[in-house]
Amino acid sequence: MTTIDDSRHYCTLINVFAVAPEKCQELFAALQHATETVMSKLPGYVSANLHVSDDQKTVTNYAQWATLADYQNVMKDPGAQQHMQQAAALAISFSPVLYNKIWTHSSQG
Amino acid sequence: MTTIDDSRHYCTLINVFAVAPEKCQELFAALQHATETVMSKLPGYVSANLHVSDDQKTVTNYAQWATLADYQNVMKDPGAQQHMQQAAALAISFSPVLYNKIWTHSSQG
Numbered sequence: 001m002t003t004i005d006d007s008r009h010y011c012t013l014i015n016v017f018a019v020a021p022e023k024c025q026e027l028f029a030a031l032q033h034a035t036e037t038v039m040s041k042l043p044g045y046v047s048a049n050l051h052v053s054d055d056q057k058t059v060t061n062y063a064q065w066a067t068l069a070d071y072q073n074v075m076k077d078p079g080a081q082q083h084m085q086q087a088a089a090l091a092i093s094f095s096p097v098l099y100n101k102i103w104t105h106s107s108q109g
Numbered sequence: 110m111t112t113i114d115d116s117r118h119y120c121t122l123i124n125v126f127a128v129a130p131e132k133c134q135e136l137f138a139a140l141q142h143a144t145e146t147v148m149s150k151l152p153g154y155v156s157a158n159l160h161v162s163d164d165q166k167t168v169t170n171y172a173q174w175a176t177l178a179d180y181q182n183v184m185k186d187p188g189a190q191q192h193m194q195q196a197a198a199l200a201i202s203f204s205p206v207l208y209n210k211i212w213t214h215s216s217q218g
Contacts, residue, residue, distance in 0.1 A: 002113040002215050004158045004171065012160060014169055016125060016206075028212075035214050047215040049113045051121060051208035058206045060123055062113065062171065097125075097167045099160035103137075105144050106111050106156040 002047040002064065006102045010046055010064040011071045015096040017087070021056035027090040028052055028059055034083035039063075042077060044070025059091075071098070111156040111173065115211045119155055119173040120180045124205040126196070130165035136199040137161055137168055143192035148172075151186060153179025168200075180207070 019027050028050060035048040046064035053059070065071040074080050088094055128136050137159060144157040155173035162168070174180040183189050197203055 001217075002213050004111040004113065004156075014123070014125075014160065014171075016123075016204075032212060032214075040214060040216065045216050047113075047213070047217075049214070050212045051123065052210040053206045054209050058208075060206070060208065062123075095125075097162045097169070099167075099169065100163050101161040103141060103159045104111050104156070105141075105149060105158070107149065107154050108110075108156075 002049050002062075004102065004104055006104045009100070010066060011068045012099040012102065013061070013063045013065065013071060013096055014099065015061045015063070015094055017059045017061075017091040017094045019057060019059055019091050023090050024052060024056040024059060027087060030083070030087050030090060031059065031061060034080075034087065038079045038083050039074065042070070042074050042080065044073070068098070068100075111158050111171075113211065113213055115213045118209070119175060120177045121208040121211065122170070122172040122174065122180060122205055123208065124170045124172070124203055126168045126170075126200040126203045128166060128168055128200050132199050133161060133165040133168060136196060139192070139196050139199060140168065140170060143189075143196065147188045147192050148183065151179070151183050151189065153182070177207070177209075
């Protein structure tokens with residue numbers, strides 16, 4: 001389980017991958033494998049949350065890192081780079097965006 | 110606080126708004142107001158989570174609805190439509206995508 005909590009000030013990355021529906025499952029599996037074997041072992045990792053769209057044309061990763069510096073170190077890690085290139089090759093395009101300011105509103109208060 | 114929990118099977122909407130940095134704050138405020146006054150009053154509302162990118166060029170809403178039918182009813186609601194049009198007018202573009210399949214991985218187990 002992951003929590004979105006604006007008081008924690010995580011570095012949040014939302015990466016939207018556009019994908020051909022016939023490659024959707026392969027991309028999902030590649031991102032899952034990269035999370036389990038590489039990303040989650042790196043310092044500052046908090047969570048990764050893979051979302052597959054109902055039309056199989058989009059896979060979105062909602063990822064949290066403890067700090068921006070942690071995320072920047074991931075981008076320099078050779079193992080992480082290799083996995084990101086594999087994912088990129090399966091996608092039509094990808095659009096990673098970093099977020100710092102988060103406002104949360106919930107029916108559960 | 111919001112939880113991303115793959116066992117709950119919420120209908121998740123991730124809506125990525127591209128925005129001019131000078132209109133970013135106004136768009137954020139409009140989405141915040143719409144959440145508090147309209148969206149959160151509608152049946153099936155679970156959460157809305159507004160994310161402002163570090164470069165002020167993207168505002169992303171991570172929203173959860175209890176079921177797909179609840180979300181479809183929101184799309185038909187005149188009050189919700191009015192607020193969505195206001196937000197759309199402040200953005201360069203927006204890209205709402207619905208997700209059903211979610212896989213969550215967290216350092217907190």
